[in-house]
Amino acid sequence: MDHLNQQQRHGSNARSPFFTEEHEMLRDQVRRFVEEEVKPFADAWETQGFVPREVLRRMGALGFFGIRYPEAYGGAEMDTLGSVVFAEELGRSTFSGVAITALVHTDMASVHVFNAGSEAQKARWMRKIVAGEAICAVAVTEPDAGSDVKGIRTTARRTSEGYVLNGAKMFITNGVHADIYCVAAKTGPLDGGSKAVTMFLIEKGTPGFRVSRALDKHGWRSSDTAELVFEDCLVPHDAVLGQEGKGFYAIMKNFQNERTVIGAMAMGEAQAALDLTVDYLKTRKAFGAPLWEKHAIRQRIAMRAAEVEAGRQLVYAAAWRDAQGHDVTREVSMAKAYCGDLVNAVMYDCLQFHGGIGFMRESTIERMTRDARVQSIGGGASEVMLEEVAKRL
Ligand SMILES: Cc1cc2nc3c(=O)[nH]c(=O)nc-3n(C[C@H](O)[C@H](O)[C@H](O)COP(=O)(O)OP(=O)(O)OC[C@H]3O[C@@H](n4cnc5c(N)ncnc54)[C@H](O)[C@@H]3O)c2cc1C
Numbered sequence: 001m002d003h004l005n006q007q008q009r010h011g012s013n014a015r016s017p018f019f020t021e022e023h024e025m026l027r028d029q030v031r032r033f034v035e036e037e038v039k040p041f042a043d044a045w046e047t048q049g050f051v052p053r054e055v056l057r058r059m060g061a062l063g064f065f066g067i068r069y070p071e072a073y074g075g076a077e078m079d080t081l082g083s084v085v086f087a088e089e090l091g092r093s094t095f096s097g098v099a100i101t102a103l104v105h106t107d108m109a110s111v112h113v114f115n116a117g118s119e120a121q122k123a124r125w126m127r128k129i130v131a132g133e134a135i136c137a138v139a140v141t142e143p144d145a146g147s148d149v150k151g152i153r154t155t156a157r158r159t160s161e162g163y164v165l166n167g168a169k170m171f172i173t174n175g176v177h178a179d180i181y182c183v184a185a186k187t188g189p190l191d192g193g194s195k196a197v198t199m200f201l202i203e204k205g206t207p208g209f210r211v212s213r214a215l216d217k218h219g220w221r222s223s224d225t226a227e228l229v230f231e232d233c234l235v236p237h238d239a240v241l242g243q244e245g246k247g248f249y250a251i252m253k254n255f256q257n258e259r260t261v262i263g264a265m266a267m268g269e270a271q272a273a274l275d276l277t278v279d280y281l282k283t284r285k286a287f288g289a290p291l292w293e294k295h296a297i298r299q300r301i302a303m304r305a306a307e308v309e310a311g312r313q314l315v316y317a318a319a320w321r322d323a324q325g326h327d328v329t330r331e332v333s334m335a336k337a338y339c340g341d342l343v344n345a346v347m348y349d350c351l352q353f354h355g356g357i358g359f360m361r362e363s364t365i366e367r368m369t370r371d372a373r374v375q376s377i378g379g380g381a382s383e384v385m386l387e388e389v390a391k392r393l
Contacts, residue, residue: 018316022078023085026067030089033062042095045222046367049214050177051101053135060132065106069114073126079323083107083257084264084315091268094276094364096371097222099265104173104223105129107261108379109136111254112182112199116242121201125180137178139169139228140251146171147384149184149251150193154230156185156200158244162237163187163200165208165230171378175226176214179204183230184251187244194248199241208233219370256329258379259336260319266343266375267312273368274305277350284355297353304346311339330392337385340376347372 019027037058045051059065067082069075076082083106090099110129113121113136128134145151154167165185169175181202188196202209212229242250278301281292291297318331347369351358358365376382 016316018081018320019085022076023081026076026078026082027085027089029062030064030086031092033059033064034089034093038093038095038098042093042098042222046095046097047221049221050224051098051222053132053177056102056105056135057132059102060130064102065110065132066130067106068111069126069130073122074130080257080260080319081316081323083261084319087261087264088268088271088312091265092272094269094272094368095222096265096269096368097220099268100173100220100223103261103265104138105136108254108258109138109174109178109182111257112136112138112241112250113180113201115254116199116246116250117201118238120238121241125201128179134179135174135177136180136182137172137174138182139172139175140184141169141171143168143170143227147381149248150197152184152186152197153190154183154185155190156187156198156235158187158237159234162234163239165200165202165233165235167230168212169228169230171215172226172228173223175228176211176224181209181228182241183228184247185230195245197247197251198244199247199250200235200239201241202233202235202239206233206235219367219373221370255380256322256332259332259385260315260322260328262375262379263311263315263332263335263339264319266339266372267308267315269368269372269375270304270308270311270339270343270346273346273350273365274301274308276364277301277353281353291353300349301353304349307342308346311335311342314338330389333380333385333388333392336380337376337382337389340382340385343372343375 063076064086066075067078067086070077087103090102093099113125125134129136140149142152142154156163156165183200183202184197185200186196187198208231210229212227215225217225281297282290284291314335318328318335322328351365351369354363354365357363360366
């Protein structure tokens with residue numbers, strides 16, 4: 001395949017107004033890592049239910065965990081589009097469980113430490129985070145509160161010795177294997193609304209904090225997901241991340257980056273599914289010709305390709321504006337809803353056109369279809385995103 005074809009095929013952006021040479025170098029580096037160090041091994045990670053720690057350390061050594069962070073911590077100080085490139089290329093790996101393991105660490109959990117942490121907290125953890133030596137989780141969702149963050153019921157009671165946490169957290173990515181957890185709890189009254197929420201930085205092994213179970217999922221099977229329990233868990237006063245009562249605002253602010261990254265990952269997944277489906281349709285013969293000759297099929301795929309291009313450009317534009325310092329809540333909410341729903345529609349069609357083999361566990365599209373399902377739920381369900389958009393119309 002010549003260079004131009006390669007670019008067209010994978011939605012590469014050599015001539016995009018959004019990306020610099022540095023972004024393109026990162027894209028090449030992540031793509032090479034995925035081909036050489038993820039794809040040949042990730043089936044085994046799907047079976048064991050987590051990505052090995054040495055792989056995460058390797059990602060740290062390659063600089064992937066410091067894309068957004070200052071050089072002082074070993075990072076590359078890139079902008080939002082750096083995260084987009086990383087997420088899109090991990091999404092294209094076809095193993096979204098691997099992608100989300102890394103992206104929760106880089107763009108959803110460690111951002112709480114970097115954005116709100118004290119100098120002492122950052123000095124203690126940021127280098128290890130960037131190196132992949134300390135893996136992060138973010139624990140907001142609870143068994144009885146997901147979309148409605150203000151409804152969390154985990155409490156953190158202030159005492160002279162510190163804060164005492166009680167409660168449970170649900171669906172926590174990296175929950176079993178993380179080293180540090182950014183945990184939301186109520187320091188104010190349960191009905192105290194947004195001002196009652198505070199974020200805490202809690203280390204694995206703190207007495208009273210335990211992983212109560214690893215969860216068995218429909219997809220993202222190489223990502224570990226856990227339920228956590230806090231039972232009279234005492235943490236020092238300086239475990240607060242940022243200020244008491246400001247946790248809700250920190251969560252909402254960091255959601256913008258999280259949702260941009262999830263949108264980028266979804267468009268990487270969708271592009272990979274289209275690519276492998278076009279390959280399949282060009283070789284699979286029925287009624288005397290490749291299935292690709294059927295107009296009904298190729299026009300459907302062509303329309304999906306157009307939609308994926310639109311979704312991708314929406315993510316890029318939102319990330320670019322974010323990097324310029326604009327408020328992009330509306331665009332990011334649009335992108336999260338659009339890309340989360342679209343990746344599912346793309347997977348449905350791609351599996352359909354694979355026929356029976358698409359329903360078999362041995363086919364890549366079967367795994368990708370399962371993995372995509374959560375994209376319209378996690379990190380803000382599509383309906384919740386559309387409410388955010390509607391408020392801003
Ligand atoms: C695999 C996985 C990994 C996750 N990782 C993490 C993590 O690392 N950390 C973390 O804190 N959380 C995590 N989550 C939680 C995730 O963000 C929540 O599942 C999500 O926010 C939805 O919350 P819920 O499951 O409680 O659904 P609910 O809030 O009970 O909502 C159920 C459904 O109702 C609909 N709905 C909800 N609100 C509205 C509304 N206002 N209008 C219309 N319809 C609505 C939506 O379709 C939604 O899917 C993860 C979830 C999954 C499945």
